[in-house]
Amino acid sequence: MSAGKARIGQPAPEFKATAVVDGQFKEIKLSDYRGKYVVLFFYPLDFTFVCPTEIVAFSDRAEEFRHIGCEVIAASTDSHFSHLAWINTPRKQGGLGSMAIPLVADLTQSISRDYGVLKEEDGIAYRGLFVIDEKGLLRQITINDLPVGRxxxxxxxxxxxxxxxxxxxxxxxxxxxxxxxxxxxxxxxxxxxxxxxx
Known part of the structure; x- marks a missing residue:
């Protein structure tokens, strides 16, 4: 696992990446969310087993987070094309279905590396979860091993x-x-x- 730059009480590492937002490709930056809390969570891979249960659970409750001034963002090292294909796969077939949260494509693995969740030998992210406040400061960090969801x-x-x-x-x-x-x-x-x- 990479050491990363993420530290409690310090600015969260900035990023800019392509995400799938409302079924479309869109460039997003962490700074787009300044003034709101952000839950940024990483997951290992699209089309797997624990991952869709987490992503669907967060997406289905996105409005509860928005109600308290917080946005939720999911990220993996998969491409935005893979994200979109997974979104377009029905939930009853292991897909995500319609999403109320962006799915960030960290193809270069730089975001995962900066946040210290990159499993270098496999090129995937551990299940890292970061709470970032409205000033852009990291308030909470948890990192799970791969088999357990959040x-x-x-x-x-x-x-x-x-x-x-x-x-x-x-x-x-x-x-x-x-x-x-x-x-x-x-x-x-x-x-x-x-x-x-x-």
Whole structure:
């Protein structure tokens, strides 16, 4: 796996690439999304097994992310032609069907390499997931080995938690969900939260 340039609290590596957006080829850049949160996730290959379950799950819930000011982008080292063929394959046949998120073609592997998810010997990406804030800073990084998919619920929760901390300056405890108690990051003021614990 490549070391990459992606670091928490630092600007996310910029990229420009061809993607399939609404069934059409389109050049997109990460900077196009400045002012919004972005979930950028990498997957190994088109026409495989775990990958369509993740991509479909994120696409089907794209509106939930948009509702909180976040866009979702998927990327692999496949070509945009392969992406489009997969989108045009029905879900009941292992395809993606209509997509509500862009699928980026990282043919040169430079995006995967910059984000530190490239499996060099195979030329594919590990299952990396990156939460990028509206300023373009990396807030969260996870990288799974190939056989295990990611949770849309957990990703949505993370974006909600980061947005909450940005807005209110409080911190979110383990398992936090919107509406749950948060912690004021102060020795004295945090006692209010801890006094409610069992």
């Amino acid at each position: 949770s849309v619920d957990e990703t949505l929760r993370l974006v909600q938690a980061f947005r909450h901390t940005d807005q209110f300056g409080e911190v979110c405890p383990a398992g936090w969900k919107p509406g749950s108690d948060t912690i004021v990051p102060d020795v004295q003021k945090s006692k209010e939260f801890f006094s409610k614990q069992k």
